[in-house]
Amino acid sequence: MFSTSLTATDLVYMLDGAWVTLQLTFWAILLGSFGGLLCGLLRALAPRASLPLAWVLDVFRSVPLLIQFVLLNSFKSIAGLDISAFSVGCIVLGVYAAAYFTEIVRSGVLAVSPSVRRASRSLGLSYWQDLRYIVLPMATRVAFPGWLNLVLGVMKDTALVMWIGIVELLRASQTIVTRIQEPLLVLCIAGLIYYVMSLVVARLGARLERRWQEND
Template structure:
């Protein structure tokens, strides 16, 4: 009896497999980040403007902030499976990640709006400037300067958290690398590649954020 050894080395087709995983990671990061940021701005403004909204939304905000993201992914996946809802793993990942991003962004927005000196708002009101004009021209620009750094940190954290969506079966970059590691046993090169990938994405954003903040402060 002859045994045929299967070539378990790294092939060029594996590079394409990693590229697809990288695209998946970027798609989830961009879409969940955009949805979460828009939703977070709206929710944060409403929670700052109305104590009633703050009370009603408090359970959702507290639970989402307290429960680890990986558990949220598993619970939502289980709930959708039991309900028979036909969500793809991509959209399931978007729902959970954008929900988390919405909540943490809302807290940044609410906190940033709370730092706007009330004297500025009162002065605008005394000049006959309406609420929304005051919000757009005074409160929002000042809050943007205060909350920008924290929001960038949330965005970078979201990009790294995309590695967790593999628990629901979505094959993003980290999952692609894990599959290849199990086949090729090339652990160190692949993990170094994963680390480099996230560094290439996150570092320029971080540096641009620092440059932007310096420009706003001057």
């Protein structure tokens, strides 16, 4: 007969960790989407002028997230900044997401055919009207799948914030494993929670894409 030391309180503790994971994901994607949109437009519309920006973003894409967490958390302590570990996690994940979303936006904007832009200008639209009403709507549809994959990736990457003391889903699971010594059961439950959260995001994204297609 199956028996376990896992209690309802442990499950609630894991769900609390999952809520922290969702909060980290939300704020990181909000910051990353806003920053990535601005940087992506700059990279697409002024590639030469924004070349130094591309080099900086390459650093954040290349350096492992764990190192970025540790470095910013250490800098915070050395500089005496009154920033919570949660804020550090949001900032690092947000900048990391922005670095990737920049390229997603850039590729979306460049996917709009120059002939389409010339046609819109010939109809009397100004440069900014062309960008707002023609380029951005078309680029959004191209970039959306990449953005959705980025959201799912960031949700999993939040597990690394455990190294700076944040109790998210994985850290909560490890705490329970240490106490009851049932890693297989606890980690299977944690994996199921991650799966459910990712499935909800993926389904919402797929529904939005279908609506776009129906409106074409």
